Amino acid sequence: MLFRIIKNSFLKRPKAVLLVFLSIAMGAAVATAFLGIAGEISHKMALELRSYGANILLEPSAAQGGGFLREDDLPKIKTVFWKYNITGFTPYLFGVADISAGGKKERGVISGTWFAKQLEVPGEDSSVQGIKGIAPWWDVQGRWPEDADEAIVGATMAKRLGVVAGKELDATVGGRTRRFHVVGVVTTGGYEEEQLFAPLITVQSLLQRQGKVSRVLVSALTVPMDDFGKKDPASMTKEEYEKWYCTAYVTSVAKNVEEVMAGSRAKPIWQIASAEGSLLKKLNSVMLFLTVLALVSSATAVSTSLMASMSERSPEIALMKAVGADRLQISAIFVGETLIISIAGGVVGYLLGNQLAGIISRTVFNSTIASPLWLFPTAIISAFVVAIAGSVVPLRRALLIEPVRVLKG
Amino acid sequence: MVESIIETNGLTRSYGDICALKPLDLQVPEGEWLSVMGHSGSGKSTLMNLVGGLDRPTAGSLRVGGEDLLALSEDGLARFRREFVGIIFQQHHMVPYLTAVENVMLAQYFHSVPDEAEARSALERVGLGHRLKNRPGELSGGEQQRVCIARAIINSPKLLLGDEPTGNLDHKSTVMVMELLKELRAEERFTVIMVTHNQDVAAWGDRTIYLDDGVLVREERMKS
Numbered sequence: 001m002l003f004r005i006i007k008n009s010f011l012k013r014p015k016a017v018l019l020v021f022l023s024i025a026m027g028a029a030v031a032t033a034f035l036g037i038a039g040e041i042s043h044k045m046a047l048e049l050r051s052y053g054a055n056i057l058l059e060p061s062a063a064q065g066g067g068f069l070r071e072d073d074l075p076k077i078k079t080v081f082w083k084y085n086i087t088g089f090t091p092y093l094f095g096v097a098d099i100s101a102g103g104k105k106e107r108g109v110i111s112g113t114w115f116a117k118q119l120e121v122p123g124e125d126s127s128v129q130g131i132k133g134i135a136p137w138w139d140v141q142g143r144w145p146e147d148a149d150e151a152i153v154g155a156t157m158a159k160r161l162g163v164v165a166g167k168e169l170d171a172t173v174g175g176r177t178r179r180f181h182v183v184g185v186v187t188t189g190g191y192e193e194e195q196l197f198a199p200l201i202t203v204q205s206l207l208q209r210q211g212k213v214s215r216v217l218v219s220a221l222t223v224p225m226d227d228f229g230k231k232d233p234a235s236m237t238k239e240e241y242e243k244w245y246c247t248a249y250v251t252s253v254a255k256n257v258e259e260v261m262a263g264s265r266a267k268p269i270w271q272i273a274s275a276e277g278s279l280l281k282k283l284n285s286v287m288l289f290l291t292v293l294a295l296v297s298s299a300t301a302v303s304t305s306l307m308a309s310m311s312e313r314s315p316e317i318a319l320m321k322a323v324g325a326d327r328l329q330i331s332a333i334f335v336g337e338t339l340i341i342s343i344a345g346g347v348v349g350y351l352l353g354n355q356l357a358g359i360i361s362r363t364v365f366n367s368t369i370a371s372p373l374w375l376f377p378t379a380i381i382s383a384f385v386v387a388i389a390g391s392v393v394p395l396r397r398a399l400l401i402e403p404v405r406v407l408k409g
Numbered sequence: 410m411v412e413s414i415i416e417t418n419g420l421t422r423s424y425g426d427i428c429a430l431k432p433l434d435l436q437v438p439e440g441e442w443l444s445v446m447g448h449s450g451s452g453k454s455t456l457m458n459l460v461g462g463l464d465r466p467t468a469g470s471l472r473v474g475g476e477d478l479l480a481l482s483e484d485g486l487a488r489f490r491r492e493f494v495g496i497i498f499q500q501h502h503m504v505p506y507l508t509a510v511e512n513v514m515l516a517q518y519f520h521s522v523p524d525e526a527e528a529r530s531a532l533e534r535v536g537l538g539h540r541l542k543n544r545p546g547e548l549s550g551g552e553q554q555r556v557c558i559a560r561a562i563i564n565s566p567k568l569l570l571g572d573e574p575t576g577n578l579d580h581k582s583t584v585m586v587m588e589l590l591k592e593l594r595a596e597e598r599f600t601v602i603m604v605t606h607n608q609d610v611a612a613w614g615d616r617t618i619y620l621d622d623g624v625l626v627r628e629e630r631m632k633s
Contacts, residue, residue, distance in 0.1 A: 001518040004511060005504075012506030319502045322463060323560065324491020324519045326484040404464045407502055408454075 006337050016312070019305040021341050021348075023390070024383050027298025028349020031291050031382040032375055033356035038287040040361060040369045054089070054134050054217035054269060056254045061265040068093075068212035069264055071200070074129075075121045076260035077218065081245075082253045083124070085221040088133035090114050091213035093203050099196055101161045101169035101182075108157055109195045110171050112203025112213075115144045131197075134219040135188070141165060142184030148202045151180035154193035158185045171196060171206060178206045218257055218266075222250040224277035250277075295386055302390025306338070310394045317398050318406035327399050334395055338387045346383030350376055414439040414568060414600050415460055419469035422455050429455040431623040432469060439567075442594065442601040444611035447620035453604040454572055456620070460602060461494050461570045462486040474567055491520045495561030495599070499573035501553040503545040509556045510541040513563050520564040531559040535589055551582030555589065562593055569594070571603040575610055587613050 010017050060067045069091070077089055093112040098105060114130035121127075132144060142165030145151055153163055163169055167182045180198055187193060204210050223229075229249035233241055245252050250268040258266035310317070320330060354371050361369040415437035422430040430452040437443050445453045458464035459471060462478055463486075471478045474493050481489060490496075503512045513528040532541055535555040545553055554574060561569060571590070575583040587610060594601055603614060611617045612631060619627040 001511075001514055001523040005507070005515070005518075008506040008511070315502060316504050319504060320515070320519065321487065322490065322496055322498075322502075323516045324487050324494075326487035326519075328484075329519055402464075404458050407498055407500075 002332060002336055005333055006340060009333075009337060010340075013309065013312075016305065016309045017337075017341060020302055020309075020338070020390075021345050023298050023301035023305060024342050024345030024386050025349040025352065026301075027295050027386040028346045028379045028383040029352035029356060030294035030298070032350050032353025032379045033360065034287050034291040034294065035378055036353060036357035036371055036375050037360050037369060038284060038291075039372065040357075040365070041283060041287065044365045044367070053137075054219045055222065055250055056218040056220055056257060056266055057269055058216035058218060058257060058261055058264045058266050060214075061263055063263065067263070068209065068214060069216060069261055071204075071211050071213050073261045073264075074213070074216065075119060077216075077257055078119065078121045078124050078127060080256045080260055082220065082248060082256045085248050085253060086257070087219045087221060088129055089216055089218040090130045090134055091200060091216045093200055093207065093209055093212060094214045095173055095203065095207040095209075097171040097173045097196070097206070099157070099161065099169055099171050101163045101167060104161045106157075106160060110173075110203055110206070111192075111195050111197050112200040112207070113197055114200055115146075115197075134217060137188070138192075139187040140184040141187070142182075145183055145197070145199060147181075148199050149179065149181055150183045151196055151198040152184040152186045153182055153197075154195045155185055155187045156193040157196060158182075169196075171198075173206050174208070176206055176208075178202065216261070216264075218254075220250065220253045220257075221248065222253055222277075223248045224281045225249055225251075295382060295389075298386045299389040302338075302386055303393050306334075306391060306394035307397065310398050314398075314401050314406050317401050318403040321401065322403040322407060330398060331395060334398060335388075335391060338391045339384065342383040342387035343380065345387070346380035349383055350379035353379060412439050413437060414441075414474055415602075416472045417459075417469060420456075420459065420466050420471055421468040422452075422459060422464065423467045428623055430459070430466075430620075433625055435618070435625070437600060437602065440598055440600055441616060442603065442614040444614035444617040445602060445604045445620065446606070446608070446611050446617055448606075450622075451620040452623040453620055455623075457570050457572050457602060457604050460568070461496055462489045463496075491516070491564065493567050495564070495566035495569045497554070497557050497561050497569070497571045497574040499576040501550065501557045501574075501577070503553060503556060503560075505545050508542045508544055509537060509548065509552075509559075512545070512556055513560045516560045516563050528559075528563060531563050532556065534593070535559045536585075549582075550577050551579075551585060554578060554582070554586055558586070558589060558593070562597060562599075565597060566599055569599045569601045571601065571605075573605055574603070575605070575607065583607075583610065 058069065060069055071091060074091055077086060090113055095110050096107060097110040099108045116128050116130045116132045119127050119129045131138065140152060161169065163182050165182055165184050168179055169182060170177050170179050204212065229251060233244055236244060254266035254268050258264050317330060357369055361367055413436040415435065417433055417435045419432040419434065420430060421432050445456060447453045459466050460473060466479065476489060504515060507515060509532060510525060510528050513531055514523040514525060517523040517528060529541055532538060535558050537552060537555055540548060540552060575586055578586060591613060605611050615631055617629045618625055
């Protein structure tokens with residue numbers, strides 16, 4: 001009988017039902033879209049934020065006496081547990097050299113590095129590693145070095161020495177001189193503008209440090225630090241340590257990399273890591289706030305529609321009460337109606353929300369997103385929540401209807 | 410001696426400063442057909458609403474079928490209405506989107522379990538076997554009132570209340586409805602309280618009480 005009442009009630013009042021259905025569907029759609037892209041946005045934003053620079057610094061440990069790391073160990077970085085989170089890395093070997101060009105001469109820093117090195121690691125996908133990948137904001141006037149005797153010069157040093165792309169300069173260390181063909185002048189906005197950058201292998205040879213590197217900068221996708229992530233791993237229980245190790249905190253990824261680089265100490269670059277974490281946290285909060293706001297708006301719309309409908313239906317409710325319906329029976333009819341509409345609204349909202357998430361992803365991030373499995377039940381639950389929240393006030397009003405006043409002849 | 414199904418002592422109903430029903434002592438024996446007459450605003454409908462558990466008195470006592478209505482909660486009054494009372498309104502209120510048979514089943518649903526066959530049979534008893542699937546808008550006033558009678562008796566109430574049930578009907582329909590009620594009462598042996606303006610309708614009862622300005626001013630027993 002309940003089904004008959006609800007079915008006939010729907011058929012008799014299609015406009016009112018449609019209004020409630022649309023309110024619920026819109027709420028579920030917005031919630032689905034926002035929650036669907038929230039994870040994706042975090043991921044995409046984390047990727048975008050990687051352009052801010054590396055967030056992990058690998059240096060020789062104190063036990064090494066401030067020595068060097070081994071270049072041979074570098075490919076191991078692409079084999080660690082968090083290898084898919086490591087978006088790039090580049091080694092540096094620093095030395096001081098006498099640099100001269102066109103009759104001008106000064107003592108300056110020469111950095112050997114990878115610019116865009118094709119890295120082949122057995123059992124892993126081929127990748128390109130180097131400065132080009134982890135420091136995309138470097139502005140090179142000219143081009144990146146490709147050969148062993150090509151170099152780029154920091155803008156400040158280039159100005160002092162009066163070199164531009166196409167010129168040559170000499171670097172002398174311990175009586176060994178190497179001539180470089182300058183292919184670009186780099187502007188970074190930082191201390192790099194005071195340095196000369198040349199291929200790692202050439203600088204190793206010049207400095208007589210074959211196979212050695214001074215430090216490695218690693219760029220990794222990480223999750224924002226929370227209270228647990230900030231705990232000292234040394235004080236953790238075994239279970240806590242496993243949880244920490246398996247969460248992509250910048251500290252746990254750093255630890256992971258440190259383990260494969262012999263004699264190294266990995267440190268998060270907190271300036272970058274905390275800024276990213278804070279930004280991602282704020283972004284997630286905004287998404288959550290917008291989702292809640294959309295659901296509240298939707299519930300308000302449902303409530304308004306149901307209130308209008310309740311006024312129209314007060315004789316019917318009064319009659320039901322007069323023939324003996326108690327509060328539970330009245331509630332069952334109206335909650336039943338709302339829940340049925342909410343299931344339909346949830347399904348349609350889910351489908352619309354998925355489309356909306358796809359449009360947002362394509363427009364903002366120029367990519368597609370895969371809808372996670374949990375999103376469907378989430379959409380249905382959102383619709384239920386909207387329906388129930390929107391029904392509270394109208395139902396309360398319905399239960400307060402006095403048959404005597406409404407059915408008065 | 411026949412037991413009273415309704416007993417009131419000092420039954421009063423006020424709406425703010427207006428006293429719609431002044432302290433009333435009334436006994437209605439089980440099985441009686443009591444007609445209640447009076448002008449508009451005399452307190453007839455107020456009395457009917459109180460007895461039917463649709464309204465609460467301001468003062469006095471009210472026992473219907475042994476139940477102290479003042480002691481019942483909202484849901485207790487709802488249970489009392491569905492188990493004990495059948496009500497017929499002047500404006501034959503029906504749920505507009507349900508068919509005649511569904512409107513009758515609605516009372517069954519709130520009472521216990523809807524039984525379509527029983528609801529059909531009730532409509533056949535009131536002469537509407539051919540109008541089972543019609544909605545209220547497709548029925549005449551007299552037909553709608555007969556659906557309401559079927560709905561009122563479907564749960565075998567001990568007390569049938571009528572608030573001007575023929576007030577909107579023509580003479581022919583009025584006679585038809587009253588004859589139907591008489592037949593049903595003979596079969597079901599329920600007590601009837603009928604509020605009416607119409608002396609002819611009141612004459613169908615066993616006894617008539619007259620209210621004026623909320624006071625019982627006269628009582629008249631009909632000749633059988």
